Amino acid sequence: MIYILYAVLYGLHIAIPFSIRTEWTVLIVIALLRAVLKLGEQRTNHYIAFTLLAIIRDRVFQALRRLCPTKLEGRDKGDLISLITSDVELLEVFYVHTISPICIAFLVELIMVIFIGSYYWSLGLLALAAFVCVGVILPVIISKRSGNLGDELRADNGELATYMLESIRGLDETIQYGGGEKRLQNLTKKTIELSEKQSRLNKLTGVNLALANTFILFFDIAMLALSSVLYSRGDIGFDGLLIPLVALMSSFGPVTALANLGTTLQATVASGARVLAVIDEEPEIEDITGKKEIDFSGASLENVTFSYGGDTVLNNLSLTFPENKIIGIVGRSGCGKSILLKLLMRFWRANTGKVSVSDVSVEEINTANLCDMESYMTQETQLFKDTIAGNIRIGRLDASQEEIEDACKKASIHDFIMTLPKGYETKVGELGETLSGGERQRIGLARAFLHDAPFMLLDEPTSNLDSLNEAVILRSLKEEAQDKTVILVSHRISTVRIADEVIGMDEGRVS
Ligand SMILES: Nc1ncnc2c1ncn2[C@@H]1O[C@H](COP(=O)(O)OP(=O)(O)OP(=O)(O)O)[C@@H](O)[C@H]1O
Ligand SMILES: [Mg+2]
Structure with missing residues (x-):
């Protein structure tokens, strides 16, 4: 200019x-x-x-x-x-x-x-x-x-998105209990506020x-x-x-x-x-590296106390898990069975007492070493958007197709997978939520079998299964236990019956 x-x-x-x-x-x-x-x-x-x-x-x-x-x-x-x-x-x-x-x-x-x-x-x-x-x-x-x-x-935008997602996920409950009108009103209210x-x-x-x-x-x-x-x-x-x-x-x-x-x-x-x-933000648990690599030879808890906030979940708990044994754990819902497994995985840290694997405190074991020694099957199996084979391969990334099928046979899911149109290559995403609870659970189990670690931590592995599938899986577990230690958390008497020892937990103690 x-x-x-x-x-x-x-x-x-x-x-x-x-x-x-x-x-x-x-x-x-x-x-x-x-x-x-x-x-x-x-x-x-x-x-x-x-x-x-x-x-x-x-x-x-x-x-x-x-x-x-x-x-x-x-x-x-x-x-x-x-x-x-x-x-x-x-x-x-x-x-x-x-x-x-x-x-x-x-x-x-x-x-x-x-x-x-x-x-x-x-x-x-x-x-x-x-x-x-x-x-x-x-x-x-x-x-x-x-x-x-x-x-x-x-913030409102995020909240509206969460509300919408929740409404879609909870469609069945909303219809069953007649909450549709109320949800729609809320949705409209939130949308108007946002605009x-x-x-x-x-x-x-x-x-x-x-x-x-x-x-x-x-x-x-x-x-x-x-x-x-x-x-x-x-x-x-x-x-x-x-x-x-x-x-x-x-x-x-x-x-x-x-x-x-x-x-x-x-x-x-x-x-x-x-x-x-x-x-x-400071993490609760840090990754551990640089320690000596160890082999698995049993695990134990000594006087372990654990609480969330102020609520004591485990109270001065002492347990041993010897090699090549199946240990069943039973106890009422909420008594701390799942948290016991998470402590052994070092996902959480005990407030007092010592959690050890192979007589070494889990605080002194490399995180990767610990994960290699333990096959942890969570109570809820999370599936990823991938093929069935891909979902199971999570257990061990370099596994061959044969090893995957072998794990699936042990978990009694192989026959079901073979009935799917594309077999192991079927996308879980395409199936969406159409896989039943028991099918998901068996995929979770197949992962744990494939991981092939000497220490198996199974959180309610059979809760959604019929007795036929349960029997196949228990037989596989019994075979695995010849050279593995298995912790079997379960409410089912038929499942813990295969255990060498059954521990009852009550109020965070052994009963
Ligand atoms: N992240 C968390 N924050 C606070 N409290 C928790 C958390 N996770 C679990 N709890 C509480 O700790 C207690 C023990 O939980 P845990 O999952 O170990 O129970 P459980 O014995 O496995 O029960 P179930 O048989 O129903 O699976 C429960 O009272 C639960 O509400
Ligand atoms: Mg649990």
């Missing part, structure tokens, strides 16, 4: 500081450079931002891995998903659309203030006031006015834009007035009247970009805080 103005001044026979040839050359070079620099700015910004994002994501995933399983147990999964997706995404906005615009605005406006000030010092001061107003004071006011509306919007908040945010953005434009107009007029006065007093020439005015009018771009930041700033900072909170 300024160089075009120089051309106009030249046309009006007013002296300009350089020849008209230089003027045209500079004009063309600037026009071309503008395009190249704009592209360069975007590319650099995005390169830096996405590199940083990759690092942040990596850090977040590392943190989540450190925190699992204990610190993630019981945490709102919807919130975790928002953290990994939208919070990290918002940081991209921060790096691309916040940091560099601030730097650009600072640099460009500084040059403009000096340039305008070179015509007359008070014009420079006025330009400075204009830039500070639009680029600093206005965004701060806007950010205060919008408060944590952006953050609330994110009201969104429209409040939109209104704020609109008002902000109007405010910024008003400020800009005001300063343009002030500049015209001031330069007119200076011109009439003869302090500046005609070029001094025109050029600072046009320079000011055409240089608000970088600071208006800052004014627009106001509404998102607090939400971005809140996202950053959440990401940092997860990265900084």
Whole structure:
């Protein structure tokens, strides 16, 4: 704009500081450079931002891995998903659309203030006031006015998504107990609240834009007035009247970009805080490495006490699990059977007492070593979106097809898999939730058999099975136990009957 103005001044026979040839050359070079620099700015910004994002994501995933399983147990999964997706995404906005615009605005406006000030010092001061107003004071006011509306919007959005998911998952229960109408009302209420908040945010953005434009107009007029006065007093020439005015009018771009930041700033900072909170959180259990590798030779608990918060679950419990034996564990629901297995896996840490494997405290065994020695079958089998074979191969990643089939035969699931259209290559995703509870359980068992560790920890392995399948599995277990130690947690008498010893647990003690 300024160089075009120089051309106009030249046309009006007013002296300009350089020849008209230089003027045209500079004009063309600037026009071309503008395009190249704009592209360069975007590319650099995005390169830096996405590199940083990759690092942040990596850090977040590392943190989540450190925190699992204990610190993630019981945490709102919807919130975790928002953290990994939208919070990290918002940081991209921060790096691309916040940091560099601030730097650009600072640099460009500084040059403009000096340039305008070179015509007359008070014009420079006025330009400075204009830039500070639009680029600093206005965004701060806007950010205060919008408060944590952006953050609330994110939270509400997550909550609505969770409610929707929960409603779909709990469809059967909702229909059975006639809760459809109530759910629909809640859904409508949440949606309306969300859209009201969104429209409040939109209104704020609109008002902000109007405010910024008003400020800009005001300063343009002030500049015209001031330069007119200076011109009439003869302090500046005609070029001094025109050029600072046009320079000011055409240089608000970088600071208006800052004014627009106001509404998102607090939400971005809140996202950053959440990401940092997860990265900084101390894990309950750290991975252990660098210890001597050991072989399995029995396990034991000595005077172990464990509690969640204030509730004691295990109370001074002592047990031994000798080699090549099946130990059955029975006890009422909630007496701490599952937690006993988790302590042996070192998923949790005992408050007092000692949990040992091969006479070494689990605190002194490499995590990978411990996982290799133990085949832990959880009470609920989690299936992943993969083929049946892929789902079972989780037990041992380098297992051959033959080994997988062998494990499935032991778990009494091979015949069922063979009836599926694509056999072992059937996608579990396609089956969705159509696999029955017993089928899932047997897939979990097949994983444990495939893992082929000397110490098997089975949490209710037969609770969903008919007696025919149970018999096949118990026979396999009996065979395995010739060179393996098995802990069999079960409510079923028919299952624990194969145990060499049955331990009854009550109130966290052996009964
Ligand atoms: N993450 C947790 N936070 C707080 N309390 C927990 C947590 N996990 C389990 N509990 C509590 O600890 C107690 C023991 O749980 P555990 O899962 O070991 O019971 P269980 O004997 O396996 O029961 P079931 O036979 O029903 O499987 C229960 O009262 C349970 O509510
Ligand atoms: Mg349990």
